[in-house]
Structure formats: C-alpha cells, structure tokens
Amino acid sequence: MQNNDAYTRVVSNLQGTDDFKEIDNELESLRKTRNNSILRQTKAEELVDFQMANFVQEIEGKTPLLNQTLKSICCSNNKKRAPDALVNPNVKATITATIQHQRCPEMSALAYRTGLVLRHAGVGGLVCSDYAICFRNKCI
Numbered sequence: 001m002q003n004n005d006a007y008t009r010v011v012s013n014l015q016g017t018d019d020f021k022e023i024d025n026e027l028e029s030l031r032k033t034r035n036n037s038i039l040r041q042t043k044a045e046e047l048v049d050f051q052m053a054n055f056v057q058e059i060e061g062k063t064p065l066l067n068q069t070l071k072s073i074c075c076s077n078n079k080k081r082a083p084d085a086l087v088n089p090n091v092k093a094t095i096t097a098t099i100q101h102q103r104c105p106e107m108s109a110l111a112y113r114t115g116l117v118l119r120h121a122g123v124g125g126l127v128c129s130d131y132a133i134c135f136r137n138k139c140i
Contacts, residue, residue: 019065026063031104035062039100039107047113055110056089059096070095 030037038055041047060067074087074095097110 019069023063023066023069026066027100027103030058030062031100031107037100037107039097039109041109042106042112047109047116050109050113052090052093055093055097059092063096066096067092 029035033040038050038058041050070092071087074091094110097107100107101111
C-alpha cells in the first residue's frame with residue numbers, strides 16, 4: 001500500500017510539470033504519420049532491414065527530453081559506477097518502442113521483429129547480439 005501511495009504522489013506531481021508535457025509532446029510528434037518513424041516500418045523487407053542504431057538516432061534527434069530522462073532513469077548513482085557511464089542504447093530504444101506501441105499500436109516494428117524471431121527461432125537456436133538476430137547462420 002505504501003508503494004502505491006508513493007507512485008500516485010510521484011505521478012500526480014509529474015503530470016503538472018512542463019517537462020512531462022514536453023515529453024508527451026515529443027512522443028506525440030514521433031507518433032504522427034508525417035514523421036515516418038522507423039517503428040511504423042512493418043513490411044517484411046522493412047523488418048529485415050530494421051536497425052536498432054537507426055531507431056536510437058531517431059530517439060536522440062526527435063525526443064531530446066525523453067532521451068535525457070531515460071538516460072537519468074537508467075543510470076545508477078552507485079559510487080562503483082563511473083559518473084559518465086552510458087545507457088545501453090538498446091535499453092533506451094526498447095523502452096521507447098514499448099511506450100510508443102502502447103500509445104499507438106501501428107508503431108510496432110520492434111514488437112513484430114521480436115515476435116517473429118521468437119516464433120520462428122525459438123529459444124534453442126537463437127543468437128542475439130544487440131538485436132542483430134542470427135538463426136541457422138542467417139542474420140536478420
């Protein structure tokens with residue numbers, strides 16, 4: 001119960017801030033069809049050509065405040081960790097893709113790609129390195 005109260009308090013404090021509204025505007029702008037986000041590319045050949053690095057560049061270029069927020073959230077303040085430690089770009093991209101897919105189901109390239117790999121490769125034959133997916137000596 002105590003965690004629920006803290007969550008409610010944090011969310012209600014954030015919703016009224018200009019930063020929260022700006023992040024919402026950034027995500028809304030990315031969602032619009034005229035922006036042609038990489039997450040809207042869901043044809044078979046586009047899914048094969050999907051590059052996580054391109055999506056990370058899109059996030060960094062089109063959603064600077066969200067990018068900075070994710071950087072802050074995903075980095076630990078632990079003294080053992082270097083103060084300038086970088087967030088794994090795949091984490092940032094996966095979080096953003098999940099948020100966008102929830103806001104707009106048509107923005108589903110990463111969800112489709114992940115689902116196809118899991119469906120056709122299964123857990124046994126899959127080698128995944130930074131979302132360069134390899135199965136039976138073929139990388140997609």
